[in-house]
Amino acid sequence: MEKLVVRGGKSLYGEIDTSGAKNAAVAILPATIMASEGVCEIENIPDIDDVNCLERIIESLGCKINRSGSNVTVDARGDIRKIADTEDVRKMRASYYLIGALLGRFKEARVELPGGCAIGVRPIDQHIKGFEALGAAVKMEHGSIYAVADRLIGANIYFDVVSVGATINVMLAASLAEGQTILENAAREPHVVDVANFMNTMGADIKGAGTDVIRINGVKSLKGCSYSVIPDQIEAGTYMIATAACGGEVKVKNVIPKHLESISAKLIEMGVSIKEYDDYVVVTSDRSKLKAINIKTMPYPGFPTDVQQPMSALMCIAKGRSIINENIWESRFKHVDELKKMGASIMVESRTAIIEGVEKLTGAVVRATDLRAGAAMVIAALMAEGKSEVLDIEHIDRGYPHIEDKFRKLGADITREKC
Numbered sequence: 056m057e058k059l060v061v062r063g064g065k066s067l068y069g070e071i072d073t074s075g076a077k078n079a080a081v082a083i084l085p086a087t088i089m090a091s092e093g094v095c096e097i098e099n100i101p102d103i104d105d106v107n108c109l110e111r112i113i114e115s116l117g118c119k120i121n122r123s124g125s126n127v128t129v130d131a132r133g134d135i136r137k138i139a140d141t142e143d144v145r146k147m148r149a150s151y152y153l154i155g156a157l158l159g160r161f162k163e164a165r166v167e168l169p170g171g172c173a174i175g176v177r178p179i180d181q182h183i184k185g186f187e188a189l190g191a192a193v194k195m196e197h198g199s200i201y202a203v204a205d206r207l208i209g210a211n212i213y214f215d216v217v218s219v220g221a222t223i224n225v226m227l228a229a230s231l232a233e234g235q236t237i238l239e240n241a242a243r244e245p246h247v248v249d250v251a252n253f254m255n256t257m258g259a260d261i262k263g264a265g266t267d268v269i270r271i272n273g274v275k276s277l278k279g280c281s282y283s284v285i286p287d288q289i290e291a292g293t294y295m296i297a298t299a300a301c302g303g304e305v306k307v308k309n310v311i312p313k314h315l316e317s318i319s320a321k322l323i324e325m326g327v328s329i330k331e332y333d334d335y336v337v338v339t340s341d342r343s344k345l346k347a348i349n350i351k352t353m354p355y356p357g358f359p360t361d362v363q364q365p366m367s368a369l370m371c372i373a374k375g376r377s378i379i380n381e382n383i384w385e386s387r388f389k390h391v392d393e394l395k396k397m398g399a400s401i402m403v404e405s406r407t408a409i410i411e412g413v414e415k416l417t418g419a420v421v422r423a424t425d426l427r428a429g430a431a432m433v434i435a436a437l438m439a440e441g442k443s444e445v446l447d448i449e450h451i452d453r454g455y456p457h458i459e460d461k462f463r464k465l466g467a468d469i470t471r472e473k474c
């Protein structure tokens with residue numbers, strides 16, 4: 056077991072490279088198994104545990120995987136198992152994309168129920184509704200989802216909630232269905248668009264990704280291709296917030312500024328300077344001048360729920376009262392008790408957190424209760440006075456590549472140590 060040891064209070068200066076997007080990569084990797092011809096060569100894959108997990112799962116299905124730095128090749132030709140039943144499947148959320156991918160290609164899939172961050176009830180009824188609308192019989196047995204169809208036939212599907220997972224999963228299966236599928240009330244996140252672009256490069260016919268109506272004309276087969284994953288808006292947002300919290304000036308490189316608009320707008324409202332360029336942003340902050348703000352998490356292009364927890368750490372030292380309304384997940388405030396150990400003043404009622412800004416946080420031993428909670432604790436530790444230890448960092452490693460190296464490059468005093 057490992058922990059992060061942080062001696063806080065240092066301003067951040069320098070440049071940082073944003074890695075490939077976790078939530079795009081963890082959908083694109085399962086989608087590669089849909090290529091019955093050729094090999095997929097994917098660039099800009101982040102070095103995170105969720106990717107390691109997926110690579111092991113995909114190998115267990117019989118695919119050949121090669122990784123060199125951030126490049127991964129997947130050869131899914133030949134005999135592939137339609138059953139994903141290893142421990143890794145249960146450890147992560149995005150393993151549910153194997154259902155759409157295997158069902159699309161083989162018309163049959165048996166996949167253990169996924170894990171992922173414990174941030175509330177995480178139903179997959181909308182995924183199942185979509186698969187059933189395409190003609191699949193879906194049942195839950197012995198902790199697995201079993202989906203099977205003689206044929207998949209395009210359908211009109213209206214999602215009851217805006218779901219990233221359901222939109223992508225049904226899009227995968229529908230790509231190899233007969234005829235046209237129309238997804239309404241679809242999620243518009245940048246990673247949905249990235250997966251659609253990847254699928255189209257494999258030979259799929261998907262239009263409208265990035266809007267709430269996606270039209271998919273089924274094709275007979277998909278083939279390998281070369282593709283590069285988009286930058287991670289959540290990782291970039293996390294480093295932008297950390298700079299705001301610690302003070303200093305950081306160039307966050309390899310980003311698509313448009314994807315960061317909701318985060319940039321809120322930081323500017325707090326008094327942080329954000330300058331946007333083609334593929335980087337420069338964040339400049341004087342932490343003594345931060346003002347309280349309110350945020351409501353919403354599906355894209357609204358403020359992302361995955362940035363809510365890092366943002367809450369910053370709000371702890373902003374002058375005045377900040378309010379967070381968490382509209383996506385009912386249990387995404389588990390990190391608040393940890394922030395309180397560092398002197399934060401926060402009251403949580405249901406899906407609302409009220410944060411009264413304090414002069415400073417003080418170092419403490421805290422836990423990463425989930426992935427983005429972990430990022431929040433690292434930010435809090437970096438801005439706190441004195442030494443902190445962040446425990447349970449396996450959550451952080453699921454989604455942030457080499458977080459301590461990236462922060463150290465900016466001048467932070469942070470090390471990874473054995474517990």
Ligand SMILES: CC(=O)N[C@H]1[C@@H](OP(=O)(O)OP(=O)(O)OC[C@H]2O[C@@H](n3ccc(=O)[nH]c3=O)[C@H](O)[C@@H]2O)O[C@H](CO)[C@@H](O)[C@@H]1O
Binds near residue numbers: 078176178179216242
């Ligand atoms: C691997 C991945 O990409 N994870 C992201 C994905 O999770 P995930 O895809 O699991 O989240 P969804 O977008 O599906 O969930 C959004 C909301 O819809 C509800 N819902 C979802 C599916 C369903 O079948 N029924 C249903 O009711 C959920 O309970 C939640 O309230 O999007 C979330 C929302 O941006 C992010 O926090 C996660 O980081």
Ligand SMILES: C=C(OP(=O)(O)O)C(=O)O
Binds near residue numbers: 171174
């Ligand atoms: C909640 C998240 O991830 P997952 O859906 O993989 O648990 C996240 O990336 O913030």
